[in-house]
Amino acid sequence: MKKFSLDILTPDRVIHSGYVKYVSIPEVDGEIMILPGHAPLIGELGIGIIKLETTNDVKKEFFCSGGFIDVTWENVTILANVVKEVDEIDRDVIERQREEIMEKLFSSSTEYDYGELMKELKMTEYQLKLLERQSNVSG
Secondary structure (H helix, E strand, O other): OOOEEEEEEOOOEEEEEEEEEEEEEEEEEEEEEEEOOOEEEEEEEEEEEEEEEEOOEEEEEEEEEEEEEEEOOOEEEEEEEEEEEEHOOOHHHHHHHEEEHHHHHHHOOOOOOOOOHHHHHHHHHHHHHHHHHHHHOOO
């Protein structure tokens, strides 16, 4: 079986460290699928969902936002600002955050940074998407 080592790290913890069959990573310019033997690269991690499958056929998904990706012939390292597992996401909190962001976006006030609000909105949307995907799998 072809495999490679994957480490997903945040400033305060190790999210995943082990061998995988593949990992799908959101970059700032789109999603990239890494398979064994992928050419080396360095990229910027975007906002989205990291998807992977371990060598034990366990599929996992995580919300992520910001950071860097380092791919070598045998190893992938994801250094992320934020990574959340599904059980760390509180639907009620995220939905409230989304409502507050939407109110700010549609207000006539100029005190808000539109780009930052759009980034925050995207973060809430992906977290809700991950929760929805997990409820469809387990339900």
